[in-house]
Amino acid sequence: QVQLQESGPGLVKPSETLSLTCTVSTDSINRYYWSWIRQPPGKGLEWIGYIHYSGKTNYNPSLESRVTMSLDTSKKQISLNLSSVTAADTAVYYCARMIYRFGDLGGMDVWGRGTTVTVSS
Amino acid sequence: EIVMTQSPATLSVSPGERATLSCRASQSIGSSLAWYQQKPGQAPRLLVYDTSTRATGVPARFSGSGSGTDFTLIISSLQSEDFAVYYCQQYIGRPPMYTFGQGTKLEIK
Numbered sequence: 001q002v003q004l005q006e007s008g009p010g011l012v013k014p015s016e017t018l019s020l021t022c023t024v025s026t027d028s029i030n031r032y033y034w035s036w037i038r039q040p041p042g043k044g045l046e047w048i049g050y051i052h053y054s055g056k057t058n059y060n061p062s063l064e065s066r067v068t069m070s071l072d073t074s075k076k077q078i079s080l081n082l083s084s085v086t087a088a089d090t091a092v093y094y095c096a097r098m099i100y101r102f103g104d105l106g107g108m109d110v111w112g113r114g115t116t117v118t119v120s121s
Numbered sequence: 122e123i124v125m126t127q128s129p130a131t132l133s134v135s136p137g138e139r140a141t142l143s144c145r146a147s148q149s150i151g152s153s154l155a156w157y158q159q160k161p162g163q164a165p166r167l168l169v170y171d172t173s174t175r176a177t178g179v180p181a182r183f184s185g186s187g188s189g190t191d192f193t194l195i196i197s198s199l200q201s202e203d204f205a206v207y208y209c210q211q212y213i214g215r216p217p218m219y220t221f222g223q224g225t226k227l228e229i230k
Contacts, residue, residue, distance in 0.1 A: 035219070037165075045157075045165065045208055047219035058216040061122075094164055105217050107155030107210060109176055111164040 002026045004095050004112035012089075012119050018082040022095030022112060029053060029071065033098040034078045035108055036069065038091040046091075050098060050105075051078060085119045092116050123147050123211055127222035133230040140196040142225045144209035149189045153213040156185055156194045159224075160205045168207075169194065196227075204229050 008020035022034070030053040039045050049059035051069040059067045068081040078095055092114040099106035124147040134140045144154065152172040157165035167176040169185035172192060182197040196203055209222040 044223050045210075045221040047210075047221070058218075060218070099170055104215075106153075106212060107157075107167055107170040108165075109167045109170075111166070114164055 002028055002097065002110055004097065004110060006093060006095055006112045006115040008093075008115055008117065010116055010118060012085055012117060013121050014086055014119055015084055018080070018085050018089060018117055018119070020080045020093055020095075020115060020117070022078040022080075024076045024078070027076070028097075029076050029078070030073050033100055033105060034071070035096045035098055036078075036080045037094045037096060037108070038089075039094070039114075040088075040091045048080065048082075048093075087119050090117065090119045122218070123150060123213065123220050125209055125211055125220055125222035127207075127209055127225045129225060130223070131226045131228060133228050134199055135230045136199050136201060138199055138230075140199055140203075140227055142194040142196075142207050142227070144187075144192040144194070144222050146190045146192075146211055150211045150213040152188055153211055153217070154185070154187070154192050155210045155212070156183075157208045157210065158203075158205045159208065165208065199227075201229075203227065 003025040005023045012018045033052045035050040036048040051057045066083045070079045094114045095112045096108035097110040126145045128143045154172045155170040156168045159165040173185045206224045
């Protein structure tokens with residue numbers, strides 16, 4: 001069973017760039033689409049975007065101007081960069097594997113445990 | 122943006138009873154709907170996708186139904202481990218834009 005592990009700084013200063021990595025435990029990174037999702041403290045879930053090993057990406061329009069995702073198959077890692085952060089970006093950040101069947105994307109069937117990021121000076 | 126509205130916000134049910142959770146989309150999403158369960162301090166867990174297909178390892182007491190704009194998740198006989206927050210999520214479109222409902226907290230009565 002594939003496992004996902006998010007990592008990165010737990011504290012980021014306002015206006016700086018948040019950078020996180022998700023490490024995939026198997027060689028399946030080039031067979032799936034991968035998403036980032038976040039959850040502010042005490043609140044619901046927000047989809048940030050997804051990436052495929054082909055380079056195809058799709059971002060939430062509300063974050064698109066600040067988000068960049070990349071994928072390194074040799075390291076089995078998916079990366080998230082979120083620029084110009086504010087306190088509103090404080091959240092638990094999850095990476096997740098996406099269901100893909102018959103040419104269509106579905107929900108997220110495998111999730112990492114998440115990593116907490118606080119934006120504060 | 123498609124807005125997902127879940128009801129009720131909190132549902133109190135006794136163990137062994139049936140729980141019915143609702144999710145409504147602001148426009149038709151066909152059957153492009155998933156349900157997740159989240160317990161405190163844990164990541165969400167996929168329960169159902171494509172409205173009614175149970176994910177691997179999900180007990181048969183969880184069942185999803187609906188189409189278009191109105192969807193339901195039924196837990197037929199609540200177990201202690203089922204008390205959690207449940208989220209619906211839509212993924213219509215090519216490419217899909219994912220949005221979640223605000224969640225329903227299922228608590229012990």
